[in-house]
Amino acid sequence: MPMLTYIEAIRQGIWEEMERDDRVFMLGEDIGAYGGAFKLSTGMQEHFGPNRIVDTPLAENAFVGAAIGAAMMGLRPIVEMQFADFISTCYDLIVNYAAKARYRWGAGVPIVIRGPSGGGVHGGPFHSNNPEIAFVHTPGLKVVVPATAYDAKGLIKAAIRDPDPVLYFEHKLLYRRIKEDVPAEDYVVPLGQARTARTGKDISIITYGAMVYTALEAAEKLAQEGDGVDVEVVDLRSLVPLDSEAVLASVRKTNRVILLHEDTRTAGFAGELAAQMASDAFDYLDAPVLRVTAPDCPVPYSPPLEEAFLPQAADVMAAVRRLMAY
Amino acid sequence: MATVTRELGSQLLYHMKLMRELEHRIENLYRQGKIVGGVFFGRGQEAISAGSAILTGPEDVVCPCHRDLAAFLIRGMPPWVVLAHYLGRKDGPTRGRDGNTHMGALPLGIISYISSMAAIVPVANGVAFSFQYRKQPNVVLCYFGDGATSRGEWHEALNFGAVFKLPIVYLCNNNQYAYSTPVSRQMAVEHITDRAQGYGIPCQRVDGNDVVAVHDATRKAIARARKGEGPTLLECETFRMTGHSAHDGAEYVPKELLEKWKKKDPILRFEKYLLEHKLLSRRDIDGLYAKVQTEVEAAVTRAEQSPYPDPGELLEGVYALAEKDH
Numbered sequence: 261m262p263m264l265t266y267i268e269a270i271r272q273g274i275w276e277e278m279e280r281d282d283r284v285f286m287l288g289e290d291i292g293a294y295g296g297a298f299k300l301s302t303g304m305q306e307h308f309g310p311n312r313i314v315d316t317p318l319a320e321n322a323f324v325g326a327a328i329g330a331a332m333m334g335l336r337p338i339v340e341m342q343f344a345d346f347i348s349t350c351y352d353l354i355v356n357y358a359a360k361a362r363y364r365w366g367a368g369v370p371i372v373i374r375g376p377s378g379g380g381v382h383g384g385p386f387h388s389n390n391p392e393i394a395f396v397h398t399p400g401l402k403v404v405v406p407a408t409a410y411d412a413k414g415l416i417k418a419a420i421r422d423p424d425p426v427l428y429f430e431h432k433l434l435y436r437r438i439k440e441d442v443p444a445e446d447y448v449v450p451l452g453q454a455r456t457a458r459t460g461k462d463i464s465i466i467t468y469g470a471m472v473y474t475a476l477e478a479a480e481k482l483a484q485e486g487d488g489v490d491v492e493v494v495d496l497r498s499l500v501p502l503d504s505e506a507v508l509a510s511v512r513k514t515n516r517v518i519l520l521h522e523d524t525r526t527a528g529f530a531g532e533l534a535a536q537m538a539s540d541a542f543d544y545l546d547a548p549v550l551r552v553t554a555p556d557c558p559v560p561y562s563p564p565l566e567e568a569f570l571p572q573a574a575d576v577m578a579a580v581r582r583l584m585a586y
Numbered sequence: 587m588a589t590v591t592r593e594l595g596s597q598l599l600y601h602m603k604l605m606r607e608l609e610h611r612i613e614n615l616y617r618q619g620k621i622v623g624g625v626f627f628g629r630g631q632e633a634i635s636a637g638s639a640i641l642t643g644p645e646d647v648v649c650p651c652h653r654d655l656a657a658f659l660i661r662g663m664p665p666w667v668v669l670a671h672y673l674g675r676k677d678g679p680t681r682g683r684d685g686n687t688h689m690g691a692l693p694l695g696i697i698s699y700i701s702s703m704a705a706i707v708p709v710a711n712g713v714a715f716s717f718q719y720r721k722q723p724n725v726v727l728c729y730f731g732d733g734a735t736s737r738g739e740w741h742e743a744l745n746f747g748a749v750f751k752l753p754i755v756y757l758c759n760n761n762q763y764a765y766s767t768p769v770s771r772q773m774a775v776e777h778i779t780d781r782a783q784g785y786g787i788p789c790q791r792v793d794g795n796d797v798v799a800v801h802d803a804t805r806k807a808i809a810r811a812r813k814g815e816g817p818t819l820l821e822c823e824t825f826r827m828t829g830h831s832a833h834d835g836a837e838y839v840p841k842e843l844l845e846k847w848k849k850k851d852p853i854l855r856f857e858k859y860l861l862e863h864k865l866l867s868r869r870d871i872d873g874l875y876a877k878v879q880t881e882v883e884a885a886v887t888r889a890e891q892s893p894y895p896d897p898g899e900l901l902e903g904v905y906a907l908a909e910k911d912h
Contacts, residue, residue: 329712
């Protein structure tokens, strides 16, 4: 199998879908001849032409709205948000138009809005956000958060084929840091199926995106440092639909749980998961449910500040040790 | 000037009158408490949606606003279905999920607007984009009011439409008030056309109370769009003869303005035109009005027989059913 980086895997998934289905096209800022801010679409306009790799004016409302209208007419638009942070500029069209159209009047809006999210690259307050929770909280939208190159390809293909609006948040830190075997052939990773990234028996870490690697790092260090703790790591892969069964099954097995995300703390996704634990796994818990998240603060620029902001393996290890003491 | 035939004259008068009478009935049903929520009317503005939408062909699309009921009727939405919608019944196009003029029907080529005014404009662009993408010779008529032209989505969308030379006609009903805000507080330029010119869009001010003028200007704009020459903006100057909604007494509107515009009533004006040009006789007109009354009465009866939606359907349609739509 060819080795692909995370960003190459996304690109390959889009490329294959565009070859497979001429209704699929991509639009956004600087994605044509320039190939996009992160060079995801390099060479794509040359291959597919300017009608299918569409450069737009710098106007998120205009191109997200255009994608919505085209999708209702049967096309399959992919919108590139240059940075996921900028999605706030077109919140209205996503949550009021795209999310509600099927429910209101039966008009499906099969769009994918994808773009780089997350910190760790010193992007500062406007190029580092994890904006997923606003969309998780909007019925009608689906939210995908791939962590591996294999999933990045399989999930983008599933997202493009999905009949509903899908927000696909790539983690920019992973773009070129992850490289793994990715099948060259067609496959999809269905939305709503979590993945066990590491099997363990003592404690579950439920997480997604780049934090999967933070969790795995913590698990390995704990094993090496002689704690004798066997950590399970569950990678959610999509937040909506959520694979609650997989999450609960892991917790029922290990009886201890840490909810880890890079997004900020208050009303973050960990809060929702904690509520599900409280109602559906209470009898299985041997210790409190702990959140490890970024603090309630914008993502800062300067390296020491950003490092303090982002959850680190050491934070996860401390949380594990605290829970194992019960 | 276009020549109005007897057939076209009858159709235009019929749809304007049907819109007015249907809205009268909607207002009565609202005052009786049978229609809940809010109701918005296009009284005095019937010439705009009737004179333009009548020009659309089966594969064209309209995106009407809340003062454009005639566009829904012309595209084939039956009056009783409109009433069932207002009454929150199962047979309305949203099956009770939405009210007032928030209606859409893809098979009829009607795309629903949403309450955040101007959000429909970028979406309408997307519909036009799909025609361009598939090389279909179709057009979109996109309606909005003067207030909507202050919103960022409108400006982004007009610019986008001009850059892409989309096959779309932007129809502004400048009725001089956005809720209670007069146009002078909406913009420092005098006309909506002054705004559109900044985007390189050909535009024209039209007497919005003269259905022949609206028809003529729209015909030319549609011809431009079909030839691939891009969008046109028509500023249809009119006056809102009601409050913003039925609960608004509009005390802020000077009485003399209402008196002045009452004399320009588009239906009475068109009656006069038809009589003067000997296209219809008084008897023809009276017969046509009697037909409208009968139809509206029958529509009310049928709509009131439509059942309310079953609360068991509450969650249907938030997402597509898994087996459908792929």
